[in-house]
Amino acid sequence: MGLKYKVYLxxxxxxxxxKCRSHLSTGDKVMSKEFQGQYGKAYLFQGVVxxxxxxxxxxxxxxxxRHRIASISCVRCGTMLGWKYIKAxxxxxxxxxxxYILEKSLLRLVE
Numbered sequence: 001m002g003l004k005y006k007v008y009l010x011x012x013x014x015x016x017x018x019k020c021r022s023h024l025s026t027g028d029k030v031m032s033k034e035f036q037g038q039y040g041k042a043y044l045f046q047g048v049v050x051x052x053x054x055x056x057x058x059x060x061x062x063x064x065x066r067h068r069i070a071s072i073s074c075v076r077c078g079t080m081l082g083w084k085y086i087k088a089x090x091x092x093x094x095x096x097x098x099x100y101i102l103e104k105s106l107l108r109l110v111e
Contacts, residue, residue: 006050009025013027013028014027014110015027015043015109017074017108018106018108019079020076022075022077024049024081025048030043030044031046036063037082040104043104044099046099053071053084055070057086066088067085067087067089069086079106081106082103085098085101086098
């Protein structure tokens with residue numbers, strides 16, 4: 001049967017789900033590798049595919065201030081991957097709105 005992708009990405013670095021290898025984003029979409037996720041190191045991406053956004057949004061106090069976020073999971077296997085920034089209340093954090101945090105431990109480079 002093989003792997004089924006909703007969107008298949010190409011590039012030098014393609015990040016995928018560590019469980020099912022569904023493509024999620026590419027290296028040129030990484031904005032920063034200096035973020036902290038729930039399980040350790042995390043990356044900030046400006047674009048992600050093959051994810052499902054949780055319907056429920058949460059207000060969270062984070063290191064950089066208060067944010068409204070929605071959890072994101074792999075569309076193929078359901079693994080929770082991180083979150084999407086919906087709203088940043090601090091004007092210096094507005095650049096995060098609409099961006100995605102993916103946990104490094106839940107990513108793998110795919111070919």
